[in-house]
Amino acid sequence: MNYTGTRSPYSVSASLAITQGIADDGGLFVPESFPQLSENDFEGLIGADYRGRAGTILEKYLTDFPQDELRACVDGAYLGTFDNDDPAPLREIDGGTFLLDLWHGPTCAFKDLALQLLPHLLTRAARRTMPGKEIVILVATSGDTGKAALEGFADVPGVRIIVFYPENGVSAIQKLQMTTQRGNNVCVCAIKGNFDDAQTGVKAVFSDPEMAKKAAARGLVFSSANSINFGRLVPQIVYYVSAWCDLVKTGRLKRGEKFNVAVPTGNFGNILAAVYAKKMGLPVGRFICASNRNRILTDFIRTGVYDRNREFYLTTSPSMDILISSNLERMLYHLHDGDGAAVARLMADLRSRGRYEITGEHLKRLQADFWGGFCDDVRAAEAIKRLFSERKMLCDTHTAVAVDVLSQYRKATGDTAPCVIASTASAYKFAPAVLPAVDDGPVPEDGFEIIRKLSQVTGTPIPKPLADLNTRPVLHRDCVEKTAMADFIAGKLFA
Ligand SMILES: *Cc1c(COP(=O)(O)O)cnc(C)c1O
Numbered sequence: 001m002n003y004t005g006t007r008s009p010y011s012v013s014a015s016l017a018i019t020q021g022i023a024d025d026g027g028l029f030v031p032e033s034f035p036q037l038s039e040n041d042f043e044g045l046i047g048a049d050y051r052g053r054a055g056t057i058l059e060k061y062l063t064d065f066p067q068d069e070l071r072a073c074v075d076g077a078y079l080g081t082f083d084n085d086d087p088a089p090l091r092e093i094d095g096g097t098f099l100l101d102l103w104h105g106p107t108c109a110f111k112d113l114a115l116q117l118l119p120h121l122l123t124r125a126a127r128r129t130m131p132g133k134e135i136v137i138l139v140a141t142s143g144d145t146g147k148a149a150l151e152g153f154a155d156v157p158g159v160r161i162i163v164f165y166p167e168n169g170v171s172a173i174q175k176l177q178m179t180t181q182r183g184n185n186v187c188v189c190a191i192k193g194n195f196d197d198a199q200t201g202v203k204a205v206f207s208d209p210e211m212a213k214k215a216a217a218r219g220l221v222f223s224s225a226n227s228i229n230f231g232r233l234v235p236q237i238v239y240y241v242s243a244w245c246d247l248v249k250t251g252r253l254k255r256g257e258k259f260n261v262a263v264p265t266g267n268f269g270n271i272l273a274a275v276y277a278k279k280m281g282l283p284v285g286r287f288i289c290a291s292n293r294n295r296i297l298t299d300f301i302r303t304g305v306y307d308r309n310r311e312f313y314l315t316t317s318p319s320m321d322i323l324i325s326s327n328l329e330r331m332l333y334h335l336h337d338g339d340g341a342a343v344a345r346l347m348a349d350l351r352s353r354g355r356y357e358i359t360g361e362h363l364k365r366l367q368a369d370f371w372g373g374f375c376d377d378v379r380a381a382e383a384i385k386r387l388f389s390e391r392k393m394l395c396d397t398h399t400a401v402a403v404d405v406l407s408q409y410r411k412a413t414g415d416t417a418p419c420v421i422a423s424t425a426s427a428y429k430f431a432p433a434v435l436p437a438v439d440d441g442p443v444p445e446d447g448f449e450i451i452r453k454l455s456q457v458t459g460t461p462i463p464k465p466l467a468d469l470n471t472r473p474v475l476h477r478d479c480v481e482k483t484a485m486a487d488f489i490a491g492k493l494f495a
Contacts, residue, residue, distance in 0.1 A: 001063045003029040003230065006333040007344040014062040015125035018118075018231035019135070021224030026207050026347070027340070029230045030330055034279040035060035037241075042281075046245045050086050051078050053245065054117075054238045060280075061234050065124065073120035077235075081106060081116050083464065088113065088239040090246055091423070093391055096416060097406070098252075099399065099423040100243050107177060108426035108463050109319070110270065111148035114227075114235040119152045121231045122223065123159065133221045136493065137161040138205060140198035140226060142266060142319045143174035144425065146188070147181070149225040154183030161225070162187045162489060164198040167479055170318055172447045173429050173466060180472035187492055188475075193482030194312060196324045199226070201485035211486060214494050227269030228326050236273030237280070243420050244282055253418055260419040262288035262406040264398040265297055266320035268327035270422055275331065275369070285417050290405035291374040292317045297325060301372030304363040307355040316377045316433035317397040319425070324350075335362050371413070373405035377433070380404060384427075384437035394458050396425040397433050426463050428454060 003017040004010050007027030012020070017029035037045070037060075045053050054074045059067060078087050084104045091099040105112025126135050137159060139149045146163040153161045165178060167190040178188045191198050205211050206222055215222060227233060240261065247253035261284055263271040271289055278284040291298050292315040300306040308323040315321055329343060335358065336342045349356035358366065375383075383400040387393050395403065402421050410416055427434045431450045436443050439457045444450050448470045455462045480488045 013064040018125045021229040037281040077117035096418040103426040107147045109144035110424040114232045115148035115152040117235045139163045140202040142195040143170035147177040150181040160185045190479040197482040240277040258285040260286045262402045263422045264402040266322040268325040290402040295374035298372040298374040304358045309354045375404040381437040388438045394427045396427040397430045399423040
């Protein structure tokens with residue numbers, strides 16, 4: 001099976017789609033069709049462990065990868081790298097509501113599920129499609145992608161990685177996680193700007209022919225570890241399928257019964273993976289798209305108007321402080337039945353006027369599948385507090401947004417179908433906002449005191465990867481203007 005582009009037709013192998021990351025017209029790669037899961041497949045998946053499930057799903061999408069190679073990639077990604085045999089365990093809130101805990105990996109956020117696997121896929125794909133080249137991964141991060149990518153790609157032979165993050169747009173822990181990263185192929189740089197600026201800067205480098213030429217002259221090729229890379233999306237499909245398998249296996253869901261999925265959403269990658277799982281035959285009812293105060297997706301789902309000409313807010317869920325949701329482009333492509341010209345027009349509108357609109361049948365289709373809602377920091381804190389006082393369960397600020405929006409959804413629609421909430425980060429990553437939600441006492445000044453107190457108050461352990469962060473040396477101190485990203489990259493690579 002091959003991959004085409006969201007703006008103009010291509011037909012490239014999975015390996016090429018992953019190595020290149022983004023199509024050269026600026027569009028994203030999408031599968032030409034969706035592989036289907038048969039009754040037999042589902043039977044097998046239910047009986048398998050996480051790695052078995054991942055192998056089955058990857059095989060269906062990455063058809064030019066030899067099967068034994070895929071199994072090796074999956075083992076490399078998930079064997080011994082998560083603090084649990086199951087990288088994506090469910091926690092039951094009540095009989096019909098479940099947290100899918102995706103933060104047991106090395107960086108304590110769900111990005112690990114994809115970014116522990118991507119380096120294995122990418123290095124093997126590159127060997128096939130661009131032998132002899134060195135890959136340069138460019139990453140724009142709202143906090144969690146950067147660290148997860150660094151952790152995945154550090155010291156991987158044949159790859160270098162450069163990460164840009166917004167100087168004031170990530171949590172203190174997220175920043176420390178990145179600036180203390182070890183590895184002789186890694187580079188981390190802050191920018192004076194927000195996540196959208198970082199993402200725009202990185203995308204500009206990808207579509208700059210001059211940069212590509214200079215890189216090629218040195219045997220380098222640019223690629224992406226952001227969720228615009230299909231290699232990031234496909235591992236995310238796995239955990240939705242796996243959650244369903246676990247619910248069925250434990251009798252909490254009947255075979256034909258539908259369940260909903262609630263996802264705290266920023267770049268639209270995580271929720272899109274759930275859509276892809278449904279397109280393969282997983283019985284998902286509704287996708288509940290949860291936003292923080294940056295409610296651009298809520299407005300889009302409710303009105304069909306996507307308008308980034310609005311105030312940008314910094315919230316306690318910084319990984320969702322985003323006004324340009326890259327993966328929405330893939331959703332638009334599917335809503336328009338593969339009409340790339342229509343998608344290209346919408347994206348041109350976004351570039352020139354900062355807005356686009358979908359109407360009629362397209363909007364109806366979007367609303368049939370999606371429900372959009374948002375909540376502010378106060379409501380998110382209340383959700384954390386409620387979950388802890390009523391169930392003794394701890395969740396982070398992003399997950400809390402989805403918990404709140406799910407209850408709004410149930411109230412608004414009366415739909416009480418079982419629901420899986422993507423629990424996207426450890427509460428410890430966002431302890432300064434989580435602690436005051438679960439404890440009335442004073443919040444310590446020092447970031448690590450906050451973490452220790454959160455552990456004391458809640459009786460939950462500090463995740464190992466965060467425990468010794470404050471003792472590691474800061475290795476990366478660069479900070480550049482948002483307009484100077486290309487120069488920074490050129491300085492690192494071409495000097
Ligand atoms: C990245 C991230 C999100 C948003 O996910 P998208 O795929 O960008 O929609 C939500 N929560 C956390 C903790 C994240 O790191």
